[in-house]
Amino acid sequence: MRTLNVGEITDNIKEMCIEANHFLSEDMVCAMGEAAEAEKSPLGRQILGQLQENMRIAGEDMIPICQDTGMAVVFLDIGQEVHFTGGSLEEAVHEGVRQGYREGFLRKSVVRDPLFRENTGDNTPAVIHYSLVEGDGVKITVAPKGFGSENMSRVFMLKPSDGMEGVKNAVLTTVKEAGPNACPPMVVGVGIGGTFEKCALMAKKALTRSVKERAEIPYVCRMEEELLERINGSGIGPGGLGGTATALAVNIEVYPTHIAGLPVAVNICCHVNRHAVRTL
Numbered sequence: 001m002r003t004l005n006v007g008e009i010t011d012n013i014k015e016m017c018i019e020a021n022h023f024l025s026e027d028m029v030c031a032m033g034e035a036a037e038a039e040k041s042p043l044g045r046q047i048l049g050q051l052q053e054n055m056r057i058a059g060e061d062m063i064p065i066c067q068d069t070g071m072a073v074v075f076l077d078i079g080q081e082v083h084f085t086g087g088s089l090e091e092a093v094h095e096g097v098r099q100g101y102r103e104g105f106l107r108k109s110v111v112r113d114p115l116f117r118e119n120t121g122d123n124t125p126a127v128i129h130y131s132l133v134e135g136d137g138v139k140i141t142v143a144p145k146g147f148g149s150e151n152m153s154r155v156f157m158l159k160p161s162d163g164m165e166g167v168k169n170a171v172l173t174t175v176k177e178a179g180p181n182a183c184p185p186m187v188v189g190v191g192i193g194g195t196f197e198k199c200a201l202m203a204k205k206a207l208t209r210s211v212k213e214r215a216e217i218p219y220v221c222r223m224e225e226e227l228l229e230r231i232n233g234s235g236i237g238p239g240g241l242g243g244t245a246t247a248l249a250v251n252i253e254v255y256p257t258h259i260a261g262l263p264v265a266v267n268i269c270c271h272v273n274r275h276a277v278r279t280l
Contacts, residue, residue: 002136003083006092008280009140013096016142016276017072018104021064024055027210028187028248028273035185035238035245044243048185051238051271065272069106070144072097072126075205081136090128098122109147129201141208143275149186149268152178155200158262167192167264168227174266175231175247180240183270185248187211188231191265193255202253203267208275211249224250238271248273 024032032055036048058065074093086092101108101123108123133139154177156170171190178186191202215221227250237243248271257263 001081001083002079003085004138004280005086006084006089007086009084009089009092009138010096010099012140012278012280013074013093013142014100014103016140016278017097017100017106017144020142020144020274020276021066021069021104021106022062023059024065024272025210025275025277027212029055031211031248032185032271035248039238039243039245041237041243043241044238044245047238047241047243048245055272064106065274066146066270067107068109068146068148069101069123070146070274071110071150072101072123073143073145073204074126074128075131075139075141075143075208076128077131077133077137077139077141079135079137080132082138093126093128094124097126098124129205138280139277140280141275141277143204143208145204145274146183146270146272149178149182149270152182153203153267154265155196156264156266157196158264160260160262162262164223166262168223168230170264171227171250171266172230172234174268175236176234178268179236182268184236184240185238185245185271187248187269187273188227188250189267189269190227190250190252191255191267192252192263193257194263195257195261196263198255199263199265200267202255203265206251206253207267207269207273208277209251211251211273213251215252217254220252220254224252227252 189206191199236246
């Protein structure tokens with residue numbers, strides 16, 4: 001049994017909120033560079049160049065990559081051999097977000113009530129997803145999610161008879177309707193199967209997977225590649241101004257489901273696709 005003080009969770013999440021809002025993950029940096037080199041539209045290349053320049057300035061001057069510094073989504077993969085001390089784990093996560101957004105001078109975008117809209121003033125509460133895993137480690141993923149792209153996301157409760165083509169059409173329809181509103185080039189997370197909430201959670205977590213990593217299941221990998229090609233053939237392009245780099249990746253996760261259903265969620269993320277990962 002390993003003992004871990006929740007203060008370590010707070011300290012790391014504070015740092016990760018600041019890190020994720022100022023620096024892209026290495027896979028995203030590479031993907032943006034490759035997209036700029038491959039882009040066929042002169043205007044598209046110009047837009048991608050501006051986005052890369054924005055990232056460089058953000059890192060050098062410690063200015064957020066985007067003015068929408070997101071609602072903090074935190075995934076905790078907790079080893080079943082870990083015992084937490086020092087207080088509430090959940091409050092430790094919220095405190096890490098609170099400190100990170102205040103000390104990092106990040107925009108506070110969370111309202112206390114979805115209808116009455118009073119700002120909480122510190123970007124809490126976070127949205128926390130817990131998973132219990134084997135071992136004595138704790139893997140933390142912090143993914144600040146901006147709502148320009150979040151608002152373009154969709155859940156579809158398809159019929160089993162809709163099959164693979166129905167799933168593809170759901171993804172392509174979502175991307176087409178999003179257009180420039182999702183700040184392309186985007187990353188498209190897709191969850192297939194499970195239940196209404198399970199497919200949405202899979203789509204969200206799919207966004208934190210490296211854009212260089214393809215699905216291990218052969219048919220899912222082929223679907224990712226096909227959808228990426230079709231999305232990039234849509235003409236939406238960087239910034240929605242036309243071109244061939246509409247998406248940097250399509251990441252799909254699947255899960256068993258009920259005989260009567262085919263749930264599909266599409267969670268779109270903008271070109272920054274912020275996330276930071278640490279293992280304690």
